[in-house]
Amino acid sequence: MLTGKEGRGVQKAMEIIVGMGEAQGAKELVKISYAHLMPPDVMFMPFGKQGRWAHDLTGELTRDIKQLKVPTTIEPKFCDLSVAKDLQFADDTIEEIRTIQGKATDFYENLGVVPTYTAMPYYHYRARKGQHVSISESIATLWFNTMLGARCERDDGVKSLAAAITGYVPKEGVHLDENRAGEVVIHPGADIDFGHFTDGDWDAYSLAASRKCKDKLPVFTGIPLTIGQTDLKHLHAVIAVESGLALMHLVGITPEAPTLEAALCGRKPLAEFTIEKKDLDEAYDLANTATGTDVDFILLGCPHLTIREFRDLTEVLDGNKIDPNVTLVASTSRLLFEQAADMGYIDVIQKAGGSVATEMCIAFAGTQATGTIATNSIKAVFFYAGFTSDGSRMVRFGSTTDCVRSAISGKWEGRK
Amino acid sequence: MGGEEIDMTIFKGISTAKLGIVEGEALVTTDLVAFWGGTNWETGEIVEIGHEARGKNVAGKILVFPRGKGGAGDTFGYYYLFKSGKSPKAMVCNRGMGQTVAGALLGNTPMVYGFEEDVVALIQTGDILRIDTDKGEVEIVKRSE
Numbered sequence: 001m002l003t004g005k006e007g008r009g010v011q012k013a014m015e016i017i018v019g020m021g022e023a024q025g026a027k028e029l030v031k032i033s034y035a036h037l038m039p040p041d042v043m044f045m046p047f048g049k050q051g052r053w054a055h056d057l058t059g060e061l062t063r064d065i066k067q068l069k070v071p072t073t074i075e076p077k078f079c080d081l082s083v084a085k086d087l088q089f090a091d092d093t094i095e096e097i098r099t100i101q102g103k104a105t106d107f108y109e110n111l112g113v114v115p116t117y118t119a120m121p122y123y124h125y126r127a128r129k130g131q132h133v134s135i136s137e138s139i140a141t142l143w144f145n146t147m148l149g150a151r152c153e154r155d156d157g158v159k160s161l162a163a164a165i166t167g168y169v170p171k172e173g174v175h176l177d178e179n180r181a182g183e184v185v186i187h188p189g190a191d192i193d194f195g196h197f198t199d200g201d202w203d204a205y206s207l208a209a210s211r212k213c214k215d216k217l218p219v220f221t222g223i224p225l226t227i228g229q230t231d232l233k234h235l236h237a238v239i240a241v242e243s244g245l246a247l248m249h250l251v252g253i254t255p256e257a258p259t260l261e262a263a264l265c266g267r268k269p270l271a272e273f274t275i276e277k278k279d280l281d282e283a284y285d286l287a288n289t290a291t292g293t294d295v296d297f298i299l300l301g302c303p304h305l306t307i308r309e310f311r312d313l314t315e316v317l318d319g320n321k322i323d324p325n326v327t328l329v330a331s332t333s334r335l336l337f338e339q340a341a342d343m344g345y346i347d348v349i350q351k352a353g354g355s356v357a358t359e360m361c362i363a364f365a366g367t368q369a370t371g372t373i374a375t376n377s378i379k380a381v382f383f384y385a386g387f388t389s390d391g392s393r394m395v396r397f398g399s400t401t402d403c404v405r406s407a408i409s410g411k412w413e414g415r416k
Numbered sequence: 417m418g419g420e421e422i423d424m425t426i427f428k429g430i431s432t433a434k435l436g437i438v439e440g441e442a443l444v445t446t447d448l449v450a451f452w453g454g455t456n457w458e459t460g461e462i463v464e465i466g467h468e469a470r471g472k473n474v475a476g477k478i479l480v481f482p483r484g485k486g487g488a489g490d491t492f493g494y495y496y497l498f499k500s501g502k503s504p505k506a507m508v509c510n511r512g513m514g515q516t517v518a519g520a521l522l523g524n525t526p527m528v529y530g531f532e533e534d535v536v537a538l539i540q541t542g543d544i545l546r547i548d549t550d551k552g553e554v555e556i557v558k559r560s561e
Contacts, residue, residue, distance in 0.1 A: 156518040382486075387453060
C-alpha cells in the first residue's frame, strides 16, 4: 500500500497510519475488523471558514478512494436540518450546512459506510473481546474497550478514516496487554445510594470520578450488577471526555474485571479514591453554570436518547404542553427513533410541542443557540459552555425528568 | 543526599515528528487540556469551566500539561486552532493522548511526551524551554524569575 500500487489515496492513508505509529512509538501495525468514522465535514461545524477547512482536509485524503477494507459506521451529522431553525441557525448558514454536510454524507454512503449517524455504534456493531478496531468517538472507544473487551485507541477522525481505508492501525496504547491494567480504584462512599440514582446522578458520578482519576485508568468497585444500558451510557459519556480515557474497568461487570485483582493485573493501585455525596454535589455545581430559573432551550440526546430516556421523558410530558417560551429538541439515532415511534413516544413529544431530531450531534448543533440551555448530559454541558466567545453561555444540568419538568413549567426545576 | 543540586533540566521523551529545534516560553497547567470545546479555537484562550488555566492563552506558548482530554474530535479543534494561527509553538505532555498527537501532526506542531519524570511538576510557567524534536529532548534553558 505504501508503494502506491493501490492508488494515491490508499498510499496517503497508509502514510498517515505509519506516521501516527511512529509518533505513538508503535513497533508494528495490527489488522482491524471494524472502523467508526468521524469526518470533520460531516460533523465539525460544516459552514463558514472552518467548514471549508474541514472539507479540504478530508477531500485530500479521500480523492481516489473507491472502497473501504472493513465494515464501517459513522458519527452523527452536525445538524438535522429540520430543527436547524429551532436552534437559531440563519438561512444562509443552513444552506451552507446542507451543501457541505450533504456532499460529505453522500460520499461516505457511496463508499459503503453503514449510515448509522450515531455516537453509539455499539447498537449496530458489536466487536468481540480481543478484537482490534478503530473508532473515532470518545464514548464509543471507551464502550468498546470497557464493555466488550475490544481493543481501540483514542483515534481521531483522520486516523480512523485512514484505518478504514487500509485495514490497519498502529499497535500501541490499549491495543497492547500491558496498557490495559487498572491504575487507580474508585469506590462508592457510604452515603452513595445507587438504587436511587437518576440518569443525572450517573453523569455526576462520572464527572466526580474523572476529577479524581484524571488521566489514570480507573477501576470502579461497587457498581450494581443491575445497571442498564442507559445508566452505563451516562457513566461512560462524561468520563470519556473529562479524562480522555480509552478504557476503564467495572468490577464484576466488564469482561476484563471479574475481580478487583484481575482488573489491576495483580499490581498495587497508584491511588484509591472514594466518591461521596459531596463530590456529586460539587459535580452538579460545576455543570450548572446558570443561576436563577430561566430556561430557553431543553436539548436532550448527547449521546443519543435511549428508549428508557424516551420513556422517562414521555411519562412527564404525556398530556402536558411545553411552555411556549421554551424550545425542546430531543435527538436520537434513526434506529431508536423508529422504535420510539412504534412505542408511541415520538407522538407524545410532538403533541406536547417538542421536536425530535435524528442522526444529529445536538452537543455541537446546540452551540449556536443563545440563552439558557438545559440538558441531561454533562458531556453536552462541556461543549455548550465551551463554545462561546467568553465561555459564559448559561447552562443547566439535571436528570431527563428534571429537564422535561422544566420544559412544561418554563422554569428550571432541577437542582439549583 | 549531600545537598548538592542534581541537574534536572533535560527531559527525554518521545517526539511525534522531526521538526528541528524550537525555543519558547512555557505555559504549564496541571489540568488535562481539551482543544475542541475546552479552548477557543479562534483566540487560543482556555475557556473550560473549572479549568486551572481558564483565561490563559496557548497561542505561541510551549504548552505543558499532563495529557489531552476531550471528545474524539479534539484533533479537529486543534486543527482549527492551527488554521486560525493560534496554536501553541510546541506541546510537552506527561502522556501522549491519540487525538492530541494527531492534532500536533496535522498542525505541524512539535510535541514531546512520555517522560520518566513528571514534567508538569518540574517545569514552571515562564520558564524558557528548548525542544529538540529530533532527539525528543526538552531542556529548561532559563528559569522564570
